[in-house]
Amino acid sequence: MNILVIDVGGTHVKLLASGKKVKREIESGPTLTARQMVSSVKNLADGWEYDVVSIGYPGPVVHDRPIAEPHNLGKGWMGFNFAAAFKLPTKVINDAAMQALGSYQGGKMLFLGLGTGLGSAMIVDGIVESMELAHLPYKKRTYEDYVGARALEDFGKKAWRKHIEKVVETLVAALQPEDVVLGGGNAQKLKKLPPLCRLGDNANAFKGGFRMWEDLLEGKSTRSRKQTVQAATVR
Numbered sequence: 001m002n003i004l005v006i007d008v009g010g011t012h013v014k015l016l017a018s019g020k021k022v023k024r025e026i027e028s029g030p031t032l033t034a035r036q037m038v039s040s041v042k043n044l045a046d047g048w049e050y051d052v053v054s055i056g057y058p059g060p061v062v063h064d065r066p067i068a069e070p071h072n073l074g075k076g077w078m079g080f081n082f083a084a085a086f087k088l089p090t091k092v093i094n095d096a097a098m099q100a101l102g103s104y105q106g107g108k109m110l111f112l113g114l115g116t117g118l119g120s121a122m123i124v125d126g127i128v129e130s131m132e133l134a135h136l137p138y139k140k141r142t143y144e145d146y147v148g149a150r151a152l153e154d155f156g157k158k159a160w161r162k163h164i165e166k167v168v169e170t171l172v173a174a175l176q177p178e179d180v181v182l183g184g185g186n187a188q189k190l191k192k193l194p195p196l197c198r199l200g201d202n203a204n205a206f207k208g209g210f211r212m213w214e215d216l217l218e219g220k221s222t223r224s225r226k227q228t229v230q231a232a233t234v235r
Contacts, residue, residue, distance in 0.1 A: 004050035005209030006041055007095060008057050010072030010116050015041055016206045017048040023206070032073050034066075034080040042086075053090040054209035055082055056098035058119075060132060064092040072116065091212050094130035095205065096183075097121040101128050102208030103181045103200050110177035111200070112168070115184035118144045122175065133171070143167055152186060161190060168194040 002018040013032075014025040026040050057077070059068050066077045083090040093101075096119025100111035104123045113119030118134040134144040145151060146163040155163065164182075172180060172195075182193065183200025193199060 001052060001213065002048075002050045003052050003054060003210055003213055004041075004045060004048065005054045005206045006037075006056065007098070007205045007209070008037065008055065008070075008073075009095070010058065010070070013037055013041065014205075015045060016209075017045065017050050018210065020048065028073055030072060030074060033076040034082075035076060035085065036074070038082065038085040051088065052213055053082065053086050053088050054098070054212045055090065055092045056095035056205055056209060057092055058095045060130065061092050061094050064090065066092070093128075093208075093212065094121065095119060097128050097130040098208040098212070099183050099200065099202070099205040100181065100208065101211050102204030102206065103183065104128070105179065107178040108176070109179040109181060110171065110175055111181045111183060112171070113184035113200075114147060114164070114182060114186040115149065117148045119184065122177070138167065138170075149186060152189070157189060161192075164190060165194050168197060172196060 004015060004017045007014040009028060011028060012025045013028050014023050016023045024044050026044055028037070057066050058070050058072070059066055061067065064083065065079050065081065069075060069078050082092055096111060096113045099113060099119070100109065100121035100123055103109070103111060108125070109123045111121045120131040120133040122129050122131060135142045138146060147160070147167050151163065152160045168180065177196065180197040181200045182190065182197050183202065183204065185202065187199055
């Protein structure tokens, strides 16, 4: 079975298919609608063979459909039926959860995506759960206001790094993970990783998209990948 993985972001939409080593991408931005994305992806993936589709979406997802419009894209995403648009079996998951799935090595893992905002997900014994921590109250604003891309610009690298340390410390104390992955483009700007943390890789988003269709979790023979993805899209 050949899989097409689509990672939808605020500035680019990236895609990779089974057996391919070089990703393809298109620009996204505040005018890109869901229907336009599908059309552009079909054109860009011309020549690739794929039987099913995985999509990482920058927002909450329930039953393979977005339940809210994205902050940095156009309209028409909420409730959009991607399976009908692609005319293929399609699974949709929060983008942070998809990258978390690709980063997972077992146990209880917290994933934090340091990009434009703050993506978050947890995986416990193979069950992935997308989270919406970014806009929870923190200090005088929200978590995202202290660790997102705008905070990096406003506070500078030194202060931003200190906020990262404090936020990670707070979330680790509350959630008690065994493993913490810091992903997203800005994670590379950290000089020193907080305790329990390891650096993620944006390429793990594609790995997670491929894993969404695997029959069994690695090292977990009693739970299927299908169950894992369904758990992630319940929120």
